[in-house]
Amino acid sequence: MTDLLNELGAEHDQKQFGILDEYSKREIRRAILTAVAVPGYQVPFGSREMPVARGWGSGGLQLTLAVISPSDVIKVIDQGDDQGVNAVNLRRLIVQSTKVHETTTASEASIVQSRHRIPEDGLDEQHILILQVPVPEPLRGVERDMRELARMHAEADYSKMWVSLYEDKVRNGVITQTTGYPCLVNDRYVIATTPIPRWDIPRLDQSPFLTLFGAGREKRIYAVPPYTPVTPLTFEDVPFEVEYTPGANCSQCGSSKSFLVEIPGPASRWVCSDTDWCERNSGKAQ
């Protein structure tokens, strides 16, 4: 009896790892397991209050803190940038509370938490990519009734999504939706690929790494497991295209094969969105 109490006491005295308590971690991990088992299905979970405001990556942060272990190496990016304000703060929070190693090189990391981008290269089977999702519901724009949304997902009734693509094409001549482009996962569920741009979608298809989507404010977790088909919804005769600006290349490394963002100004210029990749790429060129 005393042994048991001592044991329990010892367990209780053990310092918790990270800022999430073990019950929260267990709940989030269970949601993750469900999400991996049913690719693309949005699993509700009890989103915790985090030291960051909802809408600032609290969903991604909870996922990271639930799956992280002392041997992990973390990379956090914001818009592809390791030094973005959001990335710096989240990384500091994760590293200080867990004492794991940090890196900016995707291939050296084991967990990559990202807002807006998938790193240009370096992700493989050992990686977990965690995305901070603002709006997890792909059909939110076409249907507001939650029960109706649940029904549409349950019956795989996505005709309203197709109508919205039709409308986009008719009104604008081209499909204008960029971030959050709707994709069919494993031929079953349509997901919002928000926050990543269209550019990154082909890399989700049959990807070797596990992708977890966490929406803290909307309390949803969904996943694209490794080697799962991800097909952007597109008409047969309207090919899916990624963002591309003719003639643009990075003013730092000269690349025209990476996702570029425009820096506005009197002399506007283009730079790679993935800063770490850009640095390595310009090193190679020199």
Place this chain on the structure above:
Amino acid sequence: MKLVTAPEWVLKVENLGKVFGNLSKHGIENTGPEAGTSKDSVTGAIVAAWDVSFEVAAGEALGVVGESGSGKSTVMRCIAGDQAATAGSVKIRTAPDEQLDIFNLSAAERRQLRVNKIAVVYQDPAEGLEMNVTAGGNIASPLTAAGWRNFSAIRGRASELLSRTEVPLNRMDDAVKSFSGGMRQRVQLAKAIANRPPIVLFDEPTTGLDASVAAGVLDLIRGLLEEYGLAAVVVSHDFSVIEMLTTRCIVMNHGRVVESALTDQLLEDPHHPYSQKLVSAARA
């Protein structure tokens, strides 16, 4: 009572009943035309429809006539699957070896029926159409639900349907909310026949349109019934609509069928006192 039958039926409604609330023991006997009410005096349940049976063949239109509250729209909503019936069955047979009992289907299967087997044209176009979506987009909705994935094929089919229902093609890419009432109803018709469903239900299709526009829409509906060989159920309180579209009809009062007859016969020589009242009111 004489059962309204068609030898090669596509749609068969048998003893359909819909009760809102809990019936008392003698609730059915104590409601209906004889009782003069559809409300169960013990429990307050409403017997909206009871013991409604009819059959409709391909290329034939059946009218359901009655005043407001007589249960005709309830019957239509039960057939369309918008509402669950309390009793009876609705069967459809759109191919020789097929026979589906609608109430035995799951919700998803019933929805699938609405895509390519049963279409509904509502009185209010806002119920059948998305007002903020273009006319073409509204027609794309049933087409994509049926698996169309080719943009130009969808556009082609939509413009074909819109020209068939006489909607000017230069309005195809305008939101339906900018359309007049008559044109909205024409878009709704185009949407209804998009997947060539064998069965179309019309719920007061011209009520709310002014007389000249209504005449045009009626003309169009009659043309579509013939051209597509539709099995149609037309719910209306308006005898001119019933006269123009249907060959047979049933008269409903307090949730029961009080008379079923050929349309011209009913208009010339109504038997049931309630039918007589209805016809004389319409002729006055």
